[in-house]
Amino acid sequence: MTTHTSIDDSVDVQGAPAIAGLTFRRFRGDSDFPKMVAVLQRARKADQNDELATAEDMARSYANLKNCDPYKDVLIAEVGGHVVGYNRASWWKELSGTHVYEHFGQVAPEWRNKGIGRALLRHAEAHLRQIAAQHPADGDRLFDTGALNTQPGLISLLESEGYSPIRPGYDMVRPNLDNIPDAPLPEGMEVRPAKPEHYRAIWEAEVEAFRDHWGEWETEEADYPRWLNDPMFQPDLWQVAWEGDQVAGMVRNFINHEGNKQFGRLRGYTEYISVRRPWRRRGVARALIASSFHLHKQLGMTEAALGVDGENPNGALQLYQSMGFQITKVWTSYRKPLK
Secondary structure (H helix, E strand, C coil), X not given: CCCCCCCCCECCCCCCCCCCCEEEEECCCHHHHHHHHHHHHHHHHHCCCCCCCCHHHHHHHHCCCCXXXXXXXXEEEEECCEEEEEEEEEEEEECCXXXXXXXXXXXXXXXXXXXXXXXXXXXXXXXXXXXHCCCCCCCCEEEEEEEECCCHHHHHHHHHCCCXXXXXXXXXEECCCCCCCCCCCCCCCEEECCCHHHHHHHHHHHHHHHHHCCCCECCCCCHHHHHHCCCCCCHHHCEEEEECCEEEEEECCECCHHHHHHHCCCEEXXXXXXXXHHHCCCCHHHHHHHHHHHHHHHCCCCXXXXXXXXXXXXXXXXXXXXXXXXXXXXXXXXXXXXX
């Protein structure tokens, strides 16, 4: 990502609190990532969120965003020239036809409860309204954001701004990799190494499998290179089940080594679990999760983690609980009509 320089990249934020030295500006490029990550990590520590982000991770993620130009859609708050918060806006169209206008923000803990977060939120809404004005006025239009159960201040802010909790999600951890269930794949199916010539078929199978999940958006060709460039793209760890020449299901495992080092743990992620409809209710997901446990154990991991939609219609939460996962965090999606 290049760096944009401007004589004046300041932004006038209506209703901003009267704090000495508080200013708002646009994103400037790579030089901002270490400053934004510093805010993000302090905020996560205050919120008891043990996810790690590095400047390199953020740079790769921001180079891979969908319907978001950081130079237009990110607002940064500074006090005395030091970054104290930021907000990012994006949008997508769900398969249901609903246009969703998302904003995501962070404020450093020492600068919370002073009106900065509210100013960032309201500016993001105003910016997203301008974007929405360019879209066809068909279907519902909703603002979207989220909060952890460990963020009471953010929850209060969202509710005071007219947002309602819509959908829960859970972070789950299996605290050990002992007593792995015996769960073989159905007869006629096998796990094969994920090779580059298979990536396209794996991606298409994943897109198809997730089409009936809540909040899924319209897929476009540009989403494939985004998928390939995901910061946690580790195909050597994937467990992909095939029947003949068809991908039946998968667990796209990964290990965040920097996060493990930071938090003193040995955690592997059993994420992006999907099974295509013709192969559901046959134990495919259970078998792939069990084989993922064995893989992570062989690699020296001592625990596994994943995230799940709390109202997944295919019984994912119950499956994961039966495989030894326990809920550690609750994440709630908040939405309100765009007016």
